[in-house]
Amino acid sequence: MSMLSKKSKLEAWYLILYDDLYRADRPEDYHKALIRRADELVLQNIISLEEWQVLKNAADDALCCEIEKSALSKETHFSDLSLKLNNDLAEHWGVS
Template sequence: METSQKAMEIRAWHLLLEDDAYRLDCPDDFYQTLISRADELVLREVINLEEWQRLKNAADAVRAQTLQSLTVLQRDRVDTVAIDLCINAEESTALSK
């Protein structure tokens, strides 16, 4: 996997994470889409399982915060831009090590 390709794939996933309208209007679908895309990245060997877990943890945290705010009828913005996924696009995947 080329470094630039991995970086683009991770950036695309992160851009989805930043989609406040989708997150607030369809929180369950939003979460499932994040997990499905992370699953696809593992299956295509773009990321390894440790990196997949980081994506899942970020999705879980954003989902929990979203559901909590919607419970009290707040449509707040989650600072997803500040979430560091700790995935180095220059690292090779686990399968190529």
């Protein structure tokens, strides 16, 4: 396998890794796609097992970050909603 071919296949993998919309919209599918592609690369002897582990770790980290980001976003949304409801009730009852 030429280095150019290996490089282009790894670049294709990284295009998926950096696809923010895919990661945000379908995090589990995104992660599975990254792992599946990494598996294909190692099975085709394009990358070593050590390189596969690096790709897997990057995919796992990206999924964890997206899940944490989503959880924080939901917390912020509920916190903002709760604050707005509390403010609306305070105004309704004339309490500041």
